[in-house]
Amino acid sequence: MAGPLSHIRVLDLSRVLAGPWAGQNMADLGAEVIKVERPGKGDDSRAFGPPWFKDEQGKDTSEAAYYMAANRGKKSITVNLSNAQGQELVRELAKQCDVLIENYKVGDLARYGLGYEDIKKVNPKIIYCSVTGFGQTGPYAERPGYDFMVQGMSGIMSVTGEPDSVPGGGPMRVGIPIIDILTGMYSSVAICAALAHRAETGVGQHLDLALLDTSMAFLSIQGMTYLTTGEPPGRIGNTHPTIVPYQVFPTSDGNVILACGNDNLFTKFCAAAGCPELSSDERFNKNALRVQNRKVLEPMLKAVFAKKNTKEWVAILEAAGVPNGPINTIAQAFEEEQTIARGTRFELPHPKGGMAPLIASPMKFSATPLKHEVPPPTLGQHSDEILSGLLGYGKEKIAELKAAGAL
Secondary structure (H helix, E strand, O other), rough: OOOOOOOOOOEEEEOOOHHHHHHHHHOOOEEEEEEOOOOOOOOHHHHHHHHEEEOOOOEEEEEHHHOOOOOOOOEEEEEOEEEEEEEHHHHHHHOOOOOEOOOOOOHHHHHOOOOOOHHHHHHHHHOEEEEOOOOOOOOOOOOOHHHHHHHHHOOOHHHHHOOOOOOOOOOOOOOOOOOHHHHHHHHHHHHHHHHHHHHHOOOOEEEEHHHHHHHHHHHHHHHHHHHHOOOOOOOOOOOOOOOOEEEEEEEOOEEEEEEOOHHHHHHHHHHHOOOOOHHHHOOOOHHHHHHHHHHHHHHHHHHHHOOOOOHHHHHHHHHHOOOOOOOOOOOHHHHHHHHHOOOEEEEOOOOOOEEEEOOOOOOOOOOOOOOOOOOOOOOOOOOOHHHOOOOOOOHHHHHHHHHHHOO
């Protein structure tokens, strides 16, 4: 079966991560995704190495792992957007596409005749998705935006990390560029919704996605805590603001995460851990009381966990039906039986030689299962194929465009 978006063609003019992540989602879902890159250099993230993908001899190639993470399933064509013929070529491609994704600064593509209003003239049904740091409107609209700075601006770093009062305390960014990735995910949802709307009405539209908007939405319960109380929450490390115990506990040889999301689970935990008296203690028998008395309860639980090693605790808690887990390295995470069973890691033959290790999409469909068959493209790998196959250009026309500096 073809993927659920196999009838959709996407023109991906984006670079680095947020926009390319949305494009990769479209490709995972079966869409044909044409990635437009700068001649010679391509997507900036191609240079974000080391590490680099290694060929079959184990030698570094020019393909950065960063770029490989967000561009599987796509075709690559090089086009010079500052060249008039290159601009016209993009408009010709846009005529043949359902979706256009871009993450240029506000107004940049309009200068090239490639803004939404320009593309709408040649393809009124286009879904044009703009991804920027701060959106198309507002006093910050023209500012460049990056994941790290937006994590700071939005308050996420103010609730991430240990309190200032403990060793190593202070604001901390999330260990992956989570706002870029989440903005790509929100973009994917918005694109699919706009496609569904167009299927009913025939009307295309402009989608305005911003890193700061995403980051503010991502505050979720922490944001609502502030709006409800008027008090901004602070950093509390690996504990939970409203659930106890829901945190990391040191064992005799490492750490284990305990997640008692309700009173019943706390009772189960106490029985399995050999401390049933805690679940009947009037200070701890309700979650609200445990939150109120966490400073009393936590040292007691730490003393309990220190008696056994991580492996023993995982086995005990699993048998009792209490949510828990070790703190894995990424290597250990890929070695988990469940990760392997779900096909998270897979490989595809790469044009530079050897097999490219990749991470599968987490989306599972019963009727239209996703197929990962195309590795991240090399720069301009599909230029001639796209020009001749999609646009019907002959060899002379392609040679003319190359000579004019359009490709």
